[in-house]
Amino acid sequence: MADTPWALYMGCVIPNRLPYMEVAMRETLSYFEISTQDISGFTCCPNPLTLSHIDHEAALAISARNLAIAEEKGLNILTPCNGCFEALKGTAACLQEDAELRAKVNTILSKTGHEYKGTIQVKHFIQFLFEDIGLGTIAESVALPLNDLVVATHIGCHILRPSNLLNVDDAQRPTILHQLVRALGAKTVQYPDEMDCCGYGTRPADKDMALKMTGNKLENMKFAGAEALVVICPACTLQFDLMQRLALRDTEDKTPLPVFYYPELLNLALGISPDKMGFNLHRVKVNPVLNKLLPDLALPTT
Amino acid sequence: MDVEERLEEIAQKLAKRVDTKSCFQCGSCVSACPVSRITDGELYHPRRIVRATLEGEASKLLEQPSLWLCTSCHACLEHCPQKVPVSELVQDLQNLASELGVTPDDIVSEVENIIATGWALAPSESANKRRVELGLPPIPLEEKGKKDLHTIAKATELLSRLKKIKEHKAALKAADEAIQEGGEA
Structure with a gap:
């Protein structure tokens, strides 16, 4: 599987507090010879249990920024965390079905120099194992x-x-x-x-x-x-x-x-x-x- | 901002997506809700939250701590036979409560951390040291990301809500101190 479309989005809990989960994930990826990329530029997904409770629109914009970072590099997103998955996939799906909302979020994002075009896939690592490895x-x-x-x-x-x-x-x-x-x-x-x-x-x-x-x-x-x-x-x-x-x-x-x-x-x-x-x-x-x-x-x- | 006006907006947003009369108060959301079941429906009760919203009486919910007991597991939304997006309604109400300055401390401190450092859990030196021992790459520092999050917080209502929450907390503390002093006098 030479040309890989996957960027790893590790989130914050696994890298900081549960690094053994990351070790296991990387071992599995290496066993099945899945090449992935560690890219820079990501921030918090953001946590769907906190930030979106205060301001849902800001949460969508922060997620969309992460999606845009991967999209700009021509990569899809692979994540081992349920919370990151819900934030990123949920935002991608929301913005897919609601063009008006996407335009609104992109107006906010334009202040950061990014735009989310809506072309990327987000997968949870377990979903990837089930669907892509099989x-x-x-x-x-x-x-x-x-x-x-x-x-x-x-x-x-x-x-x-x-x-x-x-x-x-x-x-x-x-x-x-x-x-x-x-x-x-x-x-x-x-x-x-x-x-x-x-x-x-x-x-x-x-x-x-x-x-x-x-x-x-x-x-x-x-x-x-x-x-x-x-x-x-x-x-x-x-x-x-x-x-x-x-x-x-x-x-x-x-x-x-x-x-x-x-x-x-x-x-x-x-x-x-x-x-x-x-x-x-x-x-x-x-x-x-x-x-x-x-x-x-x-x-x-x- | 007029609270009643914003509540009306929320009720209308809900009405756009579902027939407002479609909730027949069956209680499927309550039986699906792990928090309702563990508290016998006494603290947190999604069916009553939907009813209060549809009847224009949700303002009484906004200052209640129980509004924040929702785990965001979305079981209520999946179990609703009428497709009422219950958990999304709860989030709309939490957003409005935050606009009024009412939000649990732990949520506020995490969100402040996200804006300040870019992450809910900021990369620490000790975490990076352990990562190296495990053969993992260090966590990258994202200066541009931090700056962008601040820009987004400013471009949305996030920063102003965080400010409002701080003011609300300070006002409560001042009122509390006034009562204490009054008691001592």
Whole structure:
């Protein structure tokens, strides 16, 4: 795949707080020989949970500026973050269907010397794996089938909804993450309130409520028999991994549930050494799962 | 700015996209809403927000902290059998509340950070140090981007709303202090 149309848009949470997600993503891209470009000029997507709540029009203009930066270089955008995806893809779709709004946003953008013409594609990395690499290629590439692993999936809200703008998967019964996990040989469980928010979205207004939502979901996943959780979004990762101890404070079952970013699990199944990833940076230790998949590692679990 | 006028605009914007009589108050939005369910509908209730807007009574919602409990998960919008864009309406109301200066502190500080540094989370030296250890490229500094965001904030209402929010907070604090002093006297 020589001439690449993809610019990487990493956002801010992954590069700063969860760099191991970026390491895993870049390993996957390199395995499948997808060349991408790191370009300069991007700013905040901006966060669809904060800036657009104060001024939606400014949020559209800031997103459109990012789209224009990639468009000027003849590139499409590939992002590993649900929030960035919603902001960028949602804006691209909004401006596609509403020429009047696009003109208005471009009037604002002209003050920065940019114009968004509306020619670029925005894809979430997981959508790219599903649509452009494909389940077939992924399944054929598996060197270490994850046969005995039972996982819960949480795809997150902002890759799916509003579905009229994002159009990635069924907004209420999405299957792509289940299918991608199963392509590795692992089993996925379904659990009550699977489609509910991780809690992150309500954090700025009420941190305790956010934790209660996270705790409820973790309990449901464990009750359904999951021994790990698979996510695809840094905000969900912050809630489920970094905040897990606090989230489980008021739940009955306090057993930790290791959290994996899908590309990490994919890379393990592809035979990529765990040493090449930043598993030590997870807050909830993943060693029990790594030992199960690769018994020779005999990693400490306490 | 006249609040009633702006509320009318929001109600009309909603009416343009959906038949205003189409919301028959079925409550699908409430049962889809994770925040409503976790609080038994006592704190945050999307059906009542739609009704208040359509009946021209949304001004009473604008100063309520509960308006900000929405997680923006958009489950309400997807579940609505009448295609009422509930979560987008909530965002319109939040925008209007911000115009009045009422916005949670954590949201304001993040947005100020975005304008000041270009990012919700500004690149830090320690993050870049860890990135190098992991073999990742350092996060680029975007001076032009920072400047552009400031230009956009000025060209839209973003800067004036942030100013209004600051003034509103200062006024509340002054009123609070006046009450305290009055109590002591």
